[in-house]
Amino acid sequence: MRFTIYQESRQGGRSNNEDRTTYCYSRDALMMVVADGMGGHHYGEVAAQIAIQTLADTFQREAKPLIGDPFRFLQKAMTNAHHAILDYSARHRMSDTPRTTCVACVIQDNVAYWAHAGDSRLFLMRAGKVIAQTKDHSRIRLMIEEGLLTEAQAAVHPDRNKIYSCLGSPTPPEIEFSRKTPLAHGDIVLLCTDGLWGVTSGELMAVALKGANLLQAVPMLLSQAEVKGGPHGDNLSVVAVRWEESYVEELSSAISTQTMAMNEVTTRLEEFGRNPAYKSDLTDDEIEKAIEEIRAAIDKYTPPK
Secondary structure, three states, rough: OEEEEEEEEEEEOOOOOEEEEEEEOOEEEEEEEOOOOEEEOOHHHHHHHHHHHHHHHHHHHHHOOOOOOOOHHHHHHHHHHHHHHHHHHHHHHOOOOEOOEEEEEEEEOOOEEEEEEEEEEEEEOOOOOOEOOOOOOEEHHHHOOOOOOOOHHHOOOOOOOOOOOEEOOOOOOOOOOOOEEEOOOOOOOEEEEHHHOOOHHHHHHHHHHHOOOOHHHHHHHHHHHHHHHHOOOEEEEEEEEEEEOOOOOOOOHHHHHHHHOOOOOEEOOOOOOOOOOOOOOHHHHHHHHHHHHHHHHOOOOOOOO
């Protein structure tokens, strides 16, 4: 495989960052995940952290170097993350569980497979156009599809952030899956939270990224979205990959996996409380305790290799 990938999360106008992102790759498979946590007193970020870590741990265990059944993998990993969040909530005797959106994509054999719960989105872009995207699990999206709202009205509707499917809810999440989607050279797969897509449409992002250097263009999109979001803007996070044909000459920014060992996995995952991008006012002791509890909740569903 050969691809260029960029990952970043920004606080926006919020007091802390409840978004989380990760990507992992083996010699023959790539996974990207974005989660947007919901819940007071830091618990939203805990739910999002559990989601991305559960998927990363599962990928590390099952990419050998291919994932046997990508859709089954996504179903199992996201369901396990949901139960791990519920376990964390039960341990803390919380009256209302923390929750998180989740959108995840696996690419292998030049085919993309994705799944989502909530309103974090995936866009598949080709030649400056969006050719596929996820549909939000929100009341507003249903109203748009029924012709009761326009996109412009939806953007300012008071219920625009209300979703009916997520990980951590007392009711099981509605996880929606894509079709097996072949990728072409130069395709861009972009996963993001509503802090980005809420102020910058997929169509505008596709035009901005066409033929651009991903490592320069995506940060520019985030900076523009921060300005549009203003002092009360949401957290904004993205993982974007440009897919390359294996025969394309080496690019300085491209990752090539052809020399990786069969059982080798590279993971880019920021641990809870360790990255300044995910600002938290928890003390060091509180962070250490949270890390231990998150790991305990996850380990129940993702045993060691």
